Amino acid sequence: MSVNESSEQHAQIEKILDSLDVETTPPLIVRNERDLANLDVNVDAFLLFVHCIKRFPSLIALATTGKRIILTSEEGAAGHILDAYEYLSEYENVTYALTFPEVRRKIRVLKAVKHIKATKVGVFDAGKRSLKEIVWHKNPLLTDKFDTTYINIQDFKRRYQNVDETKAKNLAKAWMSEAEVREPTLEDVTQSARVYLAMKHTIEKMGIDVAYVLWCSQFNSMLGTKMCFAISKLNDVGLLTGCWRGGNLLPMLVLNTVAKKPVFFGEVHMYEEGIISLRHCAVPQTVADCQYVLRRWRDREGTVTGYCNLPEGEVTIVNAGQGDTAVVMQGTVIDSRDLGGENCRTTVWIELEDKTLVPALIGREFAMVYGSYKAEAKDVVTQLGIKVK
Known part of the structure; x- marks a missing residue:
């Protein structure tokens, strides 16, 4: 040649x-x-x-x-x-x-x-949850599937107590000016702003990539409020932060990484004739560019959640929670509502593309992102060493 x-x-x-x-x-x-x-x-x-x-x-x-x-x-x-x-x-x-x-x-x-694989996960865990239930032991968050660091809760508490009150109040006013406000007062939203600032400082100080709050009710007495709105706002500024029992962490990571978009993460509510509903109280408005409606958490005084009216559209859903198995599905959002009462603040209804996958579901926790990413999500999950149904 x-x-x-x-x-x-x-x-x-x-x-x-x-x-x-x-x-x-x-x-x-x-x-x-x-x-x-x-x-x-x-x-x-x-x-x-x-x-x-x-x-x-x-x-x-x-x-x-x-x-x-x-x-x-x-x-x-x-x-x-x-x-x-x-x-x-x-x-x-x-x-x-x-x-x-x-x-x-x-x-x-x-x-x-x-x-x-390179993602560093920081877990907020006050140690007050029960580990007697076998489900805790079987989800990927607690089985060394990720590079996990547990956040020093006393350090987090000190940061929360030392948050500048003026800074928190000004942030709360800014949030309220951008939202429709129902029950929460300025004092309520300021408390959520303090939680947000303390969490953000902790996350940045530790150099973690993703934060996860393991059952946020552990922190109610320490903080005097719920963490829901702080978690939503952390996601809005690009700090991926999840909450519940750990089962939705893998779905969140996969969909956020594949789609490069904010995700909705929560738990199953109802299922009937090919339509599944998912719900949660921490919903980033950046999931679908919706405006927050500030409400209380399940009508409890002093708490704040943000309802997001999620639009209709094609979505990809991942379900996980027990061991090394996940289910990847495609669907279409057909409705979004605030059911009030003892329900999570945002509930979304999804018509599934393939309802034959429903019997394969393996846990109550899900993540959802707008767009068609089923093929890539399945490949990513498989290459992480997790079986896909």
Whole structure:
């Protein structure tokens, strides 16, 4: 091969990689077995462009590294791609993409998995919840599935007690000016602002990526209010923060990472004839750009929650909670209401695309994001070592 031909090949490769938006080590053109010996194996994955029928035994050694391998070629060259896949198909880490959009999708999945594995989770836990129920022991949050740090509650309490009152009140006034306010007073919203500021300071001080409040009722007596609205506002400023028993943490992480959008996280309410309803009291308004209606938490004086009227639209839902299993579904939001009384503040009704998945549900906690991300979410969950139903 002439220098010009080699230079042209490299230029074409760079053009393809630019179009795929892929960060790579310098690309290597493999023409014989010796060329593979120069391949850097200290990478996250291999993207192999197959341009001939010839196979090299070293490809098998590459597959045995366990690193993800994506086989592809110029668009339309299905024969070369599938022939190479037959050669390596016994290895679960080997997959293929017949089109460049599919290559991009698979790379997004790889990036999402890497991001989730590197995510540092900070848990707010006062230690007052009961661990007698077996469900606590079986959810991924409590089984070392994540890089988890437990927040020093006494430090958090001191930060809460030392929040600047003027700063909290000014923040509360700003929140109230942007919302429809029903029962809560300025004093009530100021208390929620104090919780928000203390949580935000704690999260930033510890350098955690995601916060999770394990059953926020543990903190009622310490804070003198509920944490619901503070959690909503943390999500609004891009600090992913969840709440309940831990089962919705994995769904939250997956959907937030894949969609790069805020998520609705909560628990199941009702199910009937292909329609499932989910509810929670902490709902970020950025989930769907809705305006808050400030209400009390289940009509308790001194508390604040924000109702969001979530719009109709296509959504992706992930259900988890027990061990290494998850369910990924697609659906359409058809209604959103504030049911009042002892109900969570926001309830949303979703018509499921495939109601045959309902018997596979494994827990009461869910996360939901607007848009169609079912395929990517399933791939991410699978590559995290979790079975998908």
